[in-house]
Amino acid sequence: MSVALSGPFDTAQLPRIAPQPVTVTISRAIRPGLEAQYLVWAEDAVATVRKFHGCLGAGILQPGPDDGGHQIVFRFVDGVHLRRWERSPERAELVARAAPFVQEERITRTVGVEDWFDLPSRAAPKRGFLRGVATEVAWAYPLGIGASLVLAPRIAQLPTGVRVVISSALITAIVRLGVSPLRSRLRSRRNL
Helix, strand or coil, X not given: CCCCCCCCCCHHHHHHHCCCCEEEEEEEEECCCCHHHHHHHHHHHHHHHHHXXXXXXXXXXXXXXXXXXXXXXXXXXXXXHXXXXXXXXXXXXXHHHHCCCEEEEEXXXXXXXXXXXXXXXXXXXXXXXXXXXXXXXXXXXXHHHHHHHHHHHHHCCCCHHHHHHHHHHHHHHHHHHHHXXXXXXXXXXXXX
């Protein structure tokens, strides 16, 4: 059984992920009765990957009470160093030794995990109720004026219910397709 420590990925992606640290988490289900052998192997695997050039760290996470998965987490400075590890003879030897006791595995690769820890400090402060209402009105007011000036004269002869449905549908479409993406972009720039 061939067990890949970080799974296959398209080498063409390397330039895109190469500049950022890459964290790999491998969760393994171990064959019953072979847990002790696995833990010895896992200690050896972590010690080996820690010595590999470009490794920022590695560790073992024990399974929780409801989860039978044993996890190894390691991090490389970039995708290129990770790829070198994946193609190394040290890794190939570890994979061969793990085959007898690994039943199944799940692999997750994450680029730039340090943002997870920075996000709470970069989050926008919660606005008060009145400020939130004022902001929403500031975005909705131009749409209401535009609909009154452009749309209302064209549908004035229609019954009131139909005019309201048409106006509401048009304003909602503009908000969903134009205003919301613009607000998201502005908010993300503010949080950079």
